[in-house]
Amino acid sequence: MQPSFSLEALEKENLGETVYGRLADALMKGRFAPDARLTIRELAQSLGTSVTPVRDAILRLIQDDALVQKSAREVRVPVITPERYREIRMIRLKLEGLVARExxxxxxxxxxxxLRDLIARNEQAIADRNWTGALELNQTFHFALADIAGLPLLRSILHRLWLQMGPLIAEAYEPGGRVMIVHHHELLSAVEAGDADAAERAIASDIGDAADIILERLTARLGTSADAPGARH
Structure with missing residues (x-):
């Protein structure tokens, strides 16, 4: 009986990790919009699983600040304030700057x-107005940098930030168009040349230009001003 019990426990653990990974991936790639309401039963039906691993995954994502519990039955994708976004942006500039250098x-x-292949496919997706594909390729590109740099711990930190960033980037990607990818070409050139300083500047420009679009949408939604005191770091 003992071997059977151990095998069952391992299967459940893998299922829980798989469900968490699927939901986390969907958030990072912008599949859920800010303020979207998520129900455990609907997610379980979509994933073809029971409600238990979905409930466990949602609890983990709440701990990651990727989802918020509004009530016993209501879970939503958070609507991030401009102030919180600016903090995330500041952290990303430091961490992804390090990734680009390495x-x-x-x-x-x-x-x-x-990297060249990811950029080419992203360009094609944008040209085809395939925003879902473009978003996925954008996220894949940024995480490919961390993989190439050999910084798994930093990658896990970025994972948590991108759980919160994914829905915001998704909202900004179509309005931003090629602005969201133009600096990827600069970054690739810097990487080919082995120029760490240029690579760091390119990723900073990439994050900064996207931030202008994201902040414009955030402040419009909340009826605040991007130029209010303390609006920029």
Missing amino acids: TALCAGAADIAR
Whole structure:
């Protein structure tokens, strides 16, 4: 009986991780809009599983600040304030700047080819107005940098930030168009040249230009001014 029990426990653990991974991936890639209401039963039906692993995954995402519990039965994607977004942006500039530097210093030919392919596919998705595909490729590109840089701990920190950022980037991607990808070309050139300083500048420009669009949408939704005191760091 003992081997059977152990196998069952492992299967449940894998299922829980799979459900968490699917929901986290959907958030990072903007599949859920800010303030979207999520129900455990509907998510379970969509994923083809029972409610228990979905409930457990949602509790983990609430702990990650990726979802908020409004009531016993209501879970929503948070509507991030401009102030919170600016804090996330400031952290991203530091952490992703480090990632870009390390990528430029250690990327090999296969890594550069991988980045070039992601950019080309993203350009095509934008040209085709395939915003879902473009968003996925954008997120994949940013996390590919952390993989190439060999910084798994930093990648896990970025994972939590992107859980909160995904819905915001999704809202801004179509209005932003090629602004959301133009600096990826600069970053690739810096990585090819092994220029860490240029790579850090490129990722800062990428985050900064997207931030202008995101903040405009955030402040419009909340009826606040992006130029109010303390609006910029």
